[in-house]
Structures are given as C-alpha cells and as structure tokens.
Amino acid sequence: MYLFSDFDGTLTSQGKIDQRFFEFLNLLRAQKLQLVVVSGRSLAWGQFLLTHFPIDYAIMEGGGVLVCRHQGRIGFDLLLEKNDLERLELITEKVIAQFGEEIFSDDSLGRLSDRAIELQALSEEKLEEIKAFLSQCGAHMSQSNIHLNFWVGQVSKALGLRKLIEQYLNLDVEKLRKNSLYFGDSANDETAFEFFENSVGVSNIQSVLGQLKFRPKYVLSGQENEEIGGVIEFLKKYSTGAK
Numbered sequence: 001m002y003l004f005s006d007f008d009g010t011l012t013s014q015g016k017i018d019q020r021f022f023e024f025l026n027l028l029r030a031q032k033l034q035l036v037v038v039s040g041r042s043l044a045w046g047q048f049l050l051t052h053f054p055i056d057y058a059i060m061e062g063g064g065v066l067v068c069r070h071q072g073r074i075g076f077d078l079l080l081e082k083n084d085l086e087r088l089e090l091i092t093e094k095v096i097a098q099f100g101e102e103i104f105s106d107d108s109l110g111r112l113s114d115r116a117i118e119l120q121a122l123s124e125e126k127l128e129e130i131k132a133f134l135s136q137c138g139a140h141m142s143q144s145n146i147h148l149n150f151w152v153g154q155v156s157k158a159l160g161l162r163k164l165i166e167q168y169l170n171l172d173v174e175k176l177r178k179n180s181l182y183f184g185d186s187a188n189d190e191t192a193f194e195f196f197e198n199s200v201g202v203s204n205i206q207s208v209l210g211q212l213k214f215r216p217k218y219v220l221s222g223q224e225n226e227e228i229g230g231v232i233e234f235l236k237k238y239s240t241g242a243k
C-alpha cells in the first residue's frame with residue numbers, strides 16, 4: 001500500500017526535519033506503507049529524498065516532474081512539452097527584468113518544469129503585484145506555505161499522481177483514489193484533496209481553508225496536530241480504525 005504526502009508544512013516541524021520524521025518512517029514500515037512524496041520543491045530535492053530515505057517515487061515541482069528509483073538508479077520524467085518550457089523561460093526573463101532575480105526561491109537551482117518565488121520576506125503588496133504580472137503573462141500559479149510557483153501548460157499534483165499510478169506503479173487509479181491517504185497543508189494540495197477520497201489537512205492548514213474549493217476530508221485542529229505531529233497522530237488512529 002502507498003501513502004501519499006506533501007512535504008513542507010506537512011512532514012516537517014516548524015520548517016525542519018526532526019526526529020519525528022524518523023518516527024513517521026518507522027510507523028510507515030510497521031504499517032507496511034510506502035511513502036510517495038508529492039511536493040512543490042524542485043527536482044533536485046526529489047533526488048535527495050530518494051537518495052537518503054526509503055522512498056522510491058516522488059512527484060516534484062507540483063506535478064511537473066516524477067522522480068523514480070529503477071534498478072537501483074534514480075531517474076526522472078519531465079511531464080511538460082518543450083514549447084511550454086520555452087514559454088516558461090520567456091516569462092521568467094520578463095519576471096527577472098521586472099522584479100529582479102532575488103525574488104526566486106532558494107531551491108531554484110535545477111528546477112525544470114516551473115519557477116518558484118520565495119514568500120519569506122515578501123510583502124503582501126509585492127506578492128499581489130507579482131501575481132498580477134504573472135497572470136498578465138499567461139502563467140498558471142499555485143501557492144504553498146513557502147513558495148508561489150508558476151508554470152506554463154498542464155501541471156498539477158493530481159495530473160502527476162495519475163501519471164505515476166498508471167504508468168509507473170501500474171495500478172488501478174480508481175482503486176488508489178478510494179483506498180489511499182493523502183496528507184497536505186496548503187493551497188497547492190487542492191488538486192490532491194480533490195483526487196483522493198481520503199485526505200487529511202494537518203492543523204496548520206486552517207488559515208488557507210477558506211480559499212479552497214476542494215478541502216481535505218479530515219481537517220485536524222490543535223497545536224499537537226500541526227505538521228508532522230498531526231500526520232503521526234492520524235496514522236496511529238487510522239490504523240486502529242478510530243479516526
């Protein structure tokens with residue numbers, strides 16, 4: 001069985017990986033669940049996750065790229081067309097000319113299918129200005145707890161999930177949609193909340209809940225259910241059938 005989860009704000013603790021992440025991995029092993037990370041982070045982060053943790057698949061860049069372990073090697077599959085990438089590059093040049101290079105995320109190196117803007121230290125006013133500019137350029141956007149991502153073409157966590165399940169896991173999409181769990185914390189998890197029948201929003205999702213058309217089936221509350229604390233507590237209860 002597979003368990004699907006966002007990473008930042010969901011499997012972290014105040015933005016860091018701490019000992020509870022390893023407690024979570026042990027819990028997965030005990031419950032015979034295989035983790036698939038579904039994140040807005042760049043391809044290089046996916047390669048890192050597969051290199052150092054017991055993970056065979058990650059959907060990165062919000063669904064634009066799949067990272068897979070195959071016969072002991074780590075490879076990737078870029079899910080966008082060449083002309084979409086060329087248009088993205090043109091828009092990126094315009095954004096740089098307008099706002100400067102410093103607005104781009106710290107994990108931008110090696111990003112292929114999208115670009116990300118660091119939200120930390122960006123005023124609400126500036127963010128709105130950037131969003132309006134991107135919208136004028138015809139870019140699609142999605143916001144996580146850390147980044148504003150933009151891209152050209154068809155990219156979403158749900159599309160990445162469908163591709164992974166059908167072509168890499170060779171499993172029935174409808175069955176997985178019904179039987180798997182997804183954890184997330186932000187607006188960029190919305191298509192995954194729509195995709196999975198059983199999804200969980202950790203309690204730090206509360207501030208963006210009002211923006212979501214598709215909400216997680218279970219929304220956790222309380223400080224103890226923030227980020228990975230909520231994931232661990234939910235998994236412990238879920239396995240015993242008490243949600």
Ligand SMILES: [Mg+2]
Pocket residue numbers: 006007008009010144145184185186
């Ligand atoms: Mg997140």
